[in-house]
Amino acid sequence: MWSMLKVTKLPIYCSRRFSNTCQQNRILKMKMENLNLNDSSNARRLKQKAHDRLLKLRNFLAMDICNHASKEFEMENITHAVVLNNTTFLRQPKPIENYRFFATKSNTNVNDSIFPLNDTVSQPPLESVSEDQPLLKIYHKFPHPKNILHNFFTILSEELKDKNLKIEPIYKSEEIKKGVMMWTASYNLKWPVEMKITARATSKKLASTKAASDAINFLQKHNKISTEGMPLIYHEREIKKLTKKKETVINLDKTVVDLLTNITQVFDKDLKPLVESTNFKVDNLLEDETEYKSHNxxxxxxxxxxxxxxxxxxxxxxxxxxxxxxxxxxxxxxxxxxxxxxxxxxxxxxxxxxxxxxxxxxxxxxxxxxxxxxxxxxxxxxxxxxxxxxxxxxxxxxxxxxxxxxxxxxxxxxxxxxxxxxxxxxxxxxxxxxxxxxxxxxxxxxxxxxxxxxxxxxxxxxxxxxxxxxxxxxxxxxxxxxxxxxxxxxxxxPGFTFPIKKYFLEHLPVNCPKTLSMCKQDKPQIIHEEVKQLIQYIHETKPPGAILVFLPGWEDLTKLEKLLNRNNDSAVYLLHSKLKDSEQYRIFSKPPPGIRKIILTTNIAETSITIDDVVYVIDTGIHKDNIFDNDKGINVVDNAWISKASANQRTGRAGRCQAGEAFHMYSVEKFEEMTNYTPPKILTTSLTKVVLDSKVYSNNMNACQFLNNLITPPEEIAIQRAVEELKQLELLDQDEHLTPLGRTLINFQLEPCLAKTLVNGVLFKCTTPIVDIITLFSAESGVFGSVTLTGKDALKRVKSQYSSTSDHLALMRLYEKWLELKESENQDVVEQFCRQTNMVSHKLDFLNKLVNINLNYLHTELYHAMPISDQFSDNDELVKAVLYSGTGTVLEHRNWDIVKNRLKTNVNVLVTRHNHKATISPESVNFKRKKFPSNFLVYINETRSNIRRTTIVRECSLIPTISVLLFNSNELEILKDNLSDDDIKENLVILSLKGTKLQFLCNKEHAELLIYSKAAIQESYKYLVHQLTYANEDITDFLMAWEKVLQNIDMILSLSKVN
Structure with missing residues (x-):
């Protein structure tokens, strides 16, 4: 006889439908307890109902509960059970791939067939569908497989523009024995191949769920579905075929061909003999340390x-x-x-x-x-x-x-x-x-x-x-x-500080829920409203004394300043390196009686600076971390948590001259997680300038050997990267010794590539605009005042009046306009111009000094074999090309994109030389540009934001393709592979810049002309650099011929102007 059924509720978070099933079985249990089980008809009927209930119960347990409660199960290493007539169905806690159910039998005689461990009805074999992956594994990854599958094919049909790709399940049912129904669900797939997937189960819903899971399993096995359930439509070769760009074809008109031919002819006749007769060997460039220059x-x-x-x-x-x-x-x-x-x-x-x-x-x-x-x-x-x-x-x-x-x-x-x-x-x-x-x-x-x-x-x-x-x-x-x-x-x-009361986030006198939530995240950020709230609390409730607030960067300072400036009984001061010295000194001034001084600062105020009246410190615990990524060759700027040492230094600012209080806007737990000390910057910065300078300090010692003597040596791979970059810039030779150009550029307080650009400006006779641009864009402070998001749009409009395609030319012309007004000695006009353009006069004064220093370096560090000239400074395209010759950094525009393996066309996408997507910032004249007369934009500075997950470029200039070909320092070469039959028929070849991913389709004769004319320019350039930095010979004849080359380059770029 069938014994009494007992069901216990699972101690887990159940889905609603599983709870309903439990409730139904409890009702069934009570009915059975009140029935005479000798009544065979009632017994059979209730027994069949119990069977159905338990089948459903087991299926829900296997699929619904495992999915929704898997996290709780894995956190709590406990076994959950369903007790059925003293037969316990147990769930194994780990791993998810092994979620199964097994029976532990008691001594009670139980009919096991009533409680099957697996479906007794087997699924029809499908040759195209793998049975290797368990159903539960698919169900765990995709909790709603039907929705995922339907959404997958809807997106696919839209992408491939084929409505027939959409799918719906087809259902059939049959009664396998009296009162027991089996359902069959089928999906007819038409992608990636036509096939039919079928599954059977005891319910309609379960059959379709199993069929959808099998379909997803098949798509996974063939790498056609992403982890997010999106279609992976294209293989890499398919993407290359779809994205083959028409713009890569170079068509040189007859005039340009003639001008390039002129360059090669001048080189062969007048320049080549002089170049080939020159011995480029140099002696030791460094003086012995015992014969140092006299100091001033x-x-x-x-x-x-x-x-x-x-x-x-x-x-x-x-x-x-x-x-x-x-x-x-x-x-x-x-x-x-x-x-x-x-x-x-x-x-x-x-x-x-x-x-x-x-x-x-x-x-x-x-x-x-x-x-x-x-x-x-x-x-x-x-x-x-x-x-x-x-x-x-x-x-x-x-x-x-x-x-x-x-x-x-x-x-x-x-x-x-x-x-x-x-x-x-x-x-x-x-x-x-x-x-x-x-x-x-x-x-x-x-x-x-x-x-x-x-x-x-x-x-x-x-x-x-x-x-x-x-x-x-x-x-x-x-x-x-x-x-x-x-x-x-x-x-x-031993030090002395007055008593300091310390408060961490848990004990702050104001509630900061967003900051508390932020502390639990990986990326720290400032909640400005809550910082303002804490400042107001101190201001309104605490005795007199200045408040010192530590923030990560300039944007945080200016944003908080605007939030605070509504109060008439407080004076807000900023302390940042962007400000001129006199403005920074305001922090030491005493405010009028009844006015609270509030100082907003970065970590600049952590050490050495004593502000006598500071009583209260607010430490946000965050600083701006600028780390150089050696693999990508760019700076990565992000907010980061400070070290414990920095936190203690900030605390100490409150008790230098009287008792104080320190309010830390982070938890005690976060403080304990902080590193003891800030990592040395030598480990997180570009070493290019460091390695170059070290050659003078160490008398050409091997870079790794010299830097390994530091208290904390940088990684060897970072040193070698810097060495290779300096070799590519021709500042170090193959033996890692300074070249004459490298020795000359050491005195410039610029990154080596930018210093080299200044020399290139002399060689191509556009010195002044190049010096202006390099100085303006290499200075950390910039020339503009605080800029909000709306202010950036206004700044873009101001710059667009001076150039619609180039931030570099626009800023250069703004600076030249300011210089012109300043020389008129009408200070009112100068100040009015600065107000209209949001330029800061003291910053321009500072940069003007740097411009003069850099010009002076060119006059004093270069020999006078070639006079400094601005003969071709009016050719904007030449100025931008010379800028590119030094930086070598260019954004490439394309009109397509692949997003989650979906092809998007008629879009504007910019990628860096490392093939990273880039975003142009709103203040640039090229921000949200819709039409691109050229697919290349030169830029100087780039930063990577991990928060925004993009490379940010704040300034750029459109340059023509011919500038990229002629002024990139790498050689041109013809590639013989990857040509289509049509390309071969049209006599096209692939022209490539060595060491880059830049490739172009070009007529074979034009490609050969470009290669030789560029080689002629580069050989002549090498000769001139040797004369200006080492030989200093009389090269009058060479300069006359070089003048002809420059005239031809000038005309080529004038014909290629981008508007």
């Missing part, structure tokens, strides 16, 4: 003992350690000072050194260089120390930063300078013989210049026994620095 710093006058005594108006923690510090330094040529924030090391240590000199050996040289990573720190410290000594800045204590100095050589003893300034000294004075002491402050920041300085100073210490070095920081790993400097002693100075 003179030995200062002696002013008497009182002039050099340390002045201490207030006592700081380091005051008690003055004598022990002086004594330790007298015994060692290098010491490490580990001074906690607020101890006074930056302002007092240089004074102690100066005072010790006057007591020990006043006849010896005493000049102390104190390096700072940022210019504002160098200037503010010089002012602070001079004020403390009651002296004018520059008299004994001064500063030197780029394009600005206040230091009197006759009387000065202590110079606060940026790390870059000291590196410039090392280029001409590698052993620093004009200095007695170097104080390397804020060493923990580990920027590129600091790491290079440590390496060079270590060598200088070994060679110059009169030099002493003090390495200082608040948060360095002192032992690591001690080990690097051969066991230098560590001098510890």
């Amino acid at each position: 710093l003179k030995i200062p006058n002696y002013l008497g003992i009182q002039a050099y005594m340390a002045k201490e108006k207030i006592k700081l923690p380091i005051t008690d350690f003055k004598d022990s510090f002086i004594q330790l330094l007298s015994k060692h040529n290098c010491i490490i000072v580990e001074g906690k924030p607020g101890c006074g090391k930056s302002s007092r240590v240089p004074q102690y050194i100066l005072e010790s000199w006057i007591h020990q050996d006043r006849e010896a040289l005493c000049r102390i260089a104190v390096t700072q990573p940022r210019r504002i720190a160098a200037i503010s410290l010089a002012n602070r120390v001079s004020n403390e000594r009651d002296e004018p800045v520059g008299h004994i204590v001064g500063y030197q930063v780029r394009l600005q100095a206040n230091f009197q050589a006759k009387t000065g003893r202590i110079v606060y300078c940026t790390t870059g300034i000291l590196l410039r000294h090392l280029q001409t004075d590698p052993l620093l013989r004009k200095f007695s002491h170097i104080v390397l402050d804020e060493a923990h920041e580990r920027d590129v210049n600091t790491d290079l300085l440590m390496n060079l100073l270590k060598r200088a210490l070994n060679e110059n026994k009169n030099l002493k070095l003090v390495v200082m920081s608040a948060t360095i790993n002192a032992q690591a620095f001690s080990d690097y400097f051969n066991g230098a002693p560590v001098f510890n100075v």
Whole structure:
């Protein structure tokens, strides 16, 4: 006799239909308990109903519940069960591929056929359908296989424009025995091949689900469906066929052919003999270190003992350690000072050194260089120390930063300078013989210049026994620095800060739900409204005191400034390197009574800068991370979490001069996840300029060997990439030694490719516009004020008035217009022009100085074998072509795209040289351009945004195809493969630029002409570079012939102008 049925509810999140089934079985159970099971008709009827119920129950358990509860199952390693008459159906927790159900029998006699473990009705064999993948695996990946399959073929029919591809299931039913129905569901597929897929099950829905799953399984096996359920329509070769571009065909008209022929004829007759007779071999370009150039710093006058005594108006923690510090330094040529924030090391240590000199050996040289990573720190410290000594800045204590100095050589003893300034000294004075002491402050920041300085100073210490070095920081790993400097002693100075109350996100006095949610994500971002809310709380509830807010970047500063400027009882100041020095100094000013000072800053305020009235610090915990991707060759800019060391430094800003409070807008858990220290920048930056400069510092030492001597060496693959790039630029030879051009370009404070572009401007006689463009677009600060999204559109309109196709020409002409107005000496007109164009006058002044410096470098660093000229500066296409000759970076336009394996036509897509999709920013004149008269756009700067998942280009210029062919530094070659029969019949060949993916279809004779004429230009170029950077011979005859070549190039590009 059939025993009583018992059903227990599953302890999981059930779907509604499964819950309904459970409820129905509970009702069935109660009915059975009240029935006489000897009544055979009732027993059979209820037994059959129970059978049907349990079949459905098992199917739902296998498909619905496993899918919806799989995450809970995997998290909780427990077994869920259905107890059926003491027979328990168990679910195995892991893995998903093995989801099965099995029976554990009790001693009770049970008819197992009533509870089948698998369908007793087998599915008809299908030759085209693989049975290898279990149904549940498909169902787990695609929880709704019918919807996925129907959507798949709907998209496919739209893409291939064939309505017959859409599908619907066909159903049939049959009664296999009395009261038991079986359903058959079929799909007739017409893609990728015509076939019929059929499945059978005990319900209509289950049959169609199984058939859809089998169809998806087939599509997966043949790589026709993506993980998102989208159709993968095209193979790679099909895509190539579909996307073969008509624009790649080059048609040279007769005039251009004649001009190219003229170039080859001039070369063969007048230039080639001179080139072939020249010996390009060069001698050692680097001077011996013992014969360094004399430095411009003179030995200062002696002013008497009182002039050099340390002045201490207030006592700081380091005051008690003055004598022990002086004594330790007298015994060692290098010491490490580990001074906690607020101890006074930056302002007092240089004074102690100066005072010790006057007591020990006043006849010896005493000049102390104190390096700072940022210019504002160098200037503010010089002012602070001079004020403390009651002296004018520059008299004994001064500063030197780029394009600005206040230091009197006759009387000065202590110079606060940026790390870059000291590196410039090392280029001409590698052993620093004009200095007695170097104080390397804020060493923990580990920027590129600091790491290079440590390496060079270590060598200088070994060679110059009169030099002493003090390495200082608040948060360095002192032992690591001690080990690097051969066991230098560590001098510890305890710091002093007033009591600081710290609040993390969980304990902030205001609710910040979005920030809390953000902390749990991978990519940090600023919730500006919640930062504003916290600022307002402090402002409205806390006693007087300035608020210092740390934010990642300029956009965050300006956005928050606009949110805060509605308050009349607060004054908002920004601290950023984009601002001129006088604007940055406003942060030190005292606000009027009743006005709260709010300072919005980046990590520039973490160290060295003491703002006396700061009481409250808001630390968002985020900074802007600029990492160079060596594989892609571009900068990747993203927000990133700061290190614990940075967090502690930010906290310390609140208690420098009085008790304070620090509000951290991140959780304690997030703080614990932060790295201890910020990674050294040498590991995350482009090494091209570093390797080039190292050749002078190291007397042509192998780059890997030199950089492996750093305290944290970069990866060898990154060094080799930089070396290869310098070889391609012809700045290093095959032996990795400096070429004459490379030695010349070291003095330019530009990336090597941009410095080379300046020289190219001289050779092609368009010097001034090239110098203007390179200077304007290489400066970090830019020339425009704060720009919002709507302001970017206005900026685009302003630039479009000066050029509709080129950001470079537009900005150059705006700068030239400003220069013209400035020379008229009508300041009101200049200011009005700046307001109308959103240009910032002080930024233009700064850039104008850089323009003059770069022009001066060209005059002083190049020999005068060829005069500097602007003969062809009016040819816009030549200017853009010369720009491309140095950068080698170009965007390629195409009118198609593949999105999720779907072909889109009549779209405008831009790709970089690495085949990454690029986005032009809204302020560009080429933003959302609909018509492209050329498929190539030259650009200088690109950044990769992982948040936006695209490469961003902020400035670009359309250039014609002929410019790409003639001015790319790589050679042209003819490829014989991949030609169609039609191409061969039309005498077409594939013309390729070596080392790039750029290929063109071209008439064979024209291709050969382009190859030879380009080779003629390149050989002539090589000869001129040799003369300008090394030989300096009389080349009058060559210059006359070169003039003819330039005239032909000028006409070719004029005929190819893009509008």
